[in-house]
Amino acid sequence: MKINLSQNQQVYRKNKGFLESIHIDGWLLLGILLLLATSLAVVYSASGGDEAVMTRQAIRIGVALTVLFLFAQIPPNVIYIFTPWFFLLGILMLISVLLFGDVGKGAQRWLEIGPVRFQPSEAMKLILPITIAWLFAHSKFPPSFSRLILGTALIAFTGSLIVVQPDLGTSLLIGLSGLSVLFFAGLPWKVIFTAMAGVVLSAPVAWHFMHAYQKQRVLTFLTPESDPLGSGYHIIQSKIAIGSGGIDGKGYMGSTQAHLEFLPESTTDFIFSVLAEEFGLIGVIGLLLLYSLVIARGLYIASQAQDNFTRLIAASFMMTLFVYIFVNIGMVSGLLPVVGLPLPLMSYGGSSLLTLMISFGILMSIHTHKKLLSN
């Protein structure tokens, strides 16, 4: 195929606006900003009008947006070059968490280096899918069997380091983000359906190895009314909040469930319930539309990406985002068991927001650092 380079270059230049020249994707940014603005408003209401909480969240959003901007400036091939080192560093951090980690609330998840305290598993949410994408950057479609085995082994190894912290929830979600790369890289359908059947059949075995608190969560999920004083209480109250919101909601600052303190963790894990109570079904659909817009744009970026490495990253990031949204909303509405997981871009808190914004930054970089080639 022969391409007239100069002609393409001209077309490209013509379409290049200001945002693109600073490596920002306008549509994606719009979706993110709308979600963050909603988040600020709902967090303020959920906290009962606490200005301190609101200010802290606004500062975090500012920091996170800056980080997004910075990451958008890094060309994907730079990330490609450093990927093996990031992975090695991530694994080392996970091992050091096990060796010297801070035991907070029964699990070693935090690493303290000087004044900085962070969870290496948070960084791994990005590093693992990038690493698997790196592994398949050279491979054909469908990939060779040995490469798939190697990819699965890396995912299992990383997951097992997190599962022994012990943090089963995060481990599963990170594993899932790695597996989504395998899916996009062309994992044969045969293998996918066999694995799914295997998971269903092995559930009783997994049950046997669960910690007591995890079993409790599953049991409570199955019959929340059996434990109305304990963790079943959370689900019951959350469902009351959502259900009582009705179609048009109780209005902004009108969440009685949050303000009378029936709803636990109303600014963090259960922020969706507050939104559903105050803005009703209309608000919920609006929120899901916003999320769909962001995901659709992300998948579009993936489809336009020029090489295997970047398209796998972009697609996997969007799938991870989707899984987090689905698991959180499924949890607070009683469809899924209670797992301590924030709602992306909505919940009060810093570290998950930062990880998300880095992934959006990488996504924008992928879209705006394209070579001047086209069909």
Added chain:
Amino acid sequence: MPEHLDFNSDSESFHQKKQFQFRLYVAFIFTLILFAILIARMTQLQWLEHERYQGLAEGNRISIETLPPTRGKIFDRNHILLADNQPVYTLKLIREKMDNIDATMLAIQVILDNIEPQRVHEFFQKFKKRNRSKSYSLPFSLSEAQAAQFAVISHKHPGVTLSARLKRTYPYGAAAVHALGYVGRINTKELKNLDPKAYRGTDIIGKTGIERYYENILHGSPGIQQIETNVRGRVLRKLETLPATPGKDIHLTLDIKLQQFAESLMGEMRGGIVAMDPQSGEVLAFVSTPTFDPNLFVDGIDHKSYNALRDNPNRPFINRVINGRYPPGSTTKPFMALGAIENKFISPNKKIYDPGYLVYKDHRYRDWKRTGHGLVDMNKAIVESCDTYFYELSLDMGIDNIHDALAPFGFGAHTGIDIHGESKGILPSQKWKREVKGKPWFRGETIISSIGQGYNLVTPLQLARATAILANRGKVIRPHLVRSHKTEVLEQIEIKKISNWEKVIKSMENVMHSKKGTARQHALHLPFKMAGKTGTAQVFSLNAGDYDAETLHEKLHDHSLFVGFAPVDKPKIAIAVIAENAGSGSKTAAPIGVKVIEEFFKLYYSDLYYPEQEAVNTNEN
């Protein structure tokens, strides 16, 4: 980007891209289907079942409240209360329910006449910006009169409720603070490591001493209460209750009277006293001076008081009993003598000539008595605390044999007392110096080690325990502060010849009761026989000239030490006294030790030894 990553230039990569895009479609459709499931779920909850949940929300007057457990009390061995919980009053404020926040603030300022109005104002400035529906406690407590005053006008101030809570108090104040410890507000570091469920509704935790060591026992576990409230959140009715399990009470082995007596003897001096029952290891007195008032810490200490305590040059925060490390001086001699005669390095009757010094490698090691003690056997060496005798002995034994003789008495090791963070002290050996200092041992160091100087360091608790083990004739015990029903004997030191032990103990008796004993003048009046040994430990080695207490800086003065037990044959109490920079052992520490022991016998065995006083007491009663 490397050339082979470019997929747009041949048909195979075009095929690949199509395959990838197909998977993208599959993923997006999968996403939409699951979002549709979520929307279906929301429709079910918010549309179809809306009325039911609406009803539940309006009827949702049942909230869950945590009932914090009552902290266990702490008593001394005679059931005297040392740590109690006293009700205090405070105000709880909810902004949402207030009508006129400024009027309420003014009313509170008027009632709290003991608090500067500015501080109340500052609290309200912050409060106005916080969660409107949450309840916040005023950080000041109200006296009973103030609480009554507020109760009268409370109807004018909705959103403010008077609440009573229990506050930890230490009725004996500064007494035994280093053993008892204190509670304080949970800090972020502690918060990270504790079970949030067990501490719901509790904001204090044991910080030091017994309060910290037995936190799990004292704390208890919280209960849960279902409360029915009206629309504005006012409590109507209490429903199901799962009562809190209060923390368990603890009985200490301490005798608070003996403790206070011992503390008073220390006066302004820095130092430590430990008295214990040698048979059981029960600690009777645990003195570290200077002390401080634990009540200051319960509600959070203010910066000024804290800084004053922290910067106090006498360091009241240091728990000298377990963390004060002192050279043992001559109190080490009975232990060394026993090791020497048990292992046949010397016969107890062998006499050594002491000219007042020992010369080793051109260096003169001087005795405390410049003219010397003349011919000295083991008994005389202990009674008069002859240094030269032990210098000679140490060269025959070598540091490792000295180490092995002293180690069974617990020197250089944790005592295992039920308080966190005790120091190990140092019992030197060749191996220790190689490992810690990275240098070989010099024999000259053996010589000064024999009189408890040089590297040797002990805590008052270690010294008291070693004395107790000697008094027990080798029965090793674990010192402890909380009474337990079974006596814990860890092991028995191997006794080669019991007469050796009795000889050493007899010499220690002679220290107290014979004509030449270093502490004889303090024990003359005692109605029972006691054993003891004084010690004077150099803090600072003076190169030339004599020790002159008058001109030397106070912190360079010798430490004064004493160990002892009584009665000699069936010991009921063993003691160690260390007074920092207080001069010779016979001058300061010995009389304190004797007085504490005497007080103990007056308190517990007055019928045996002090029948007259007993008579006086009964008359008074």
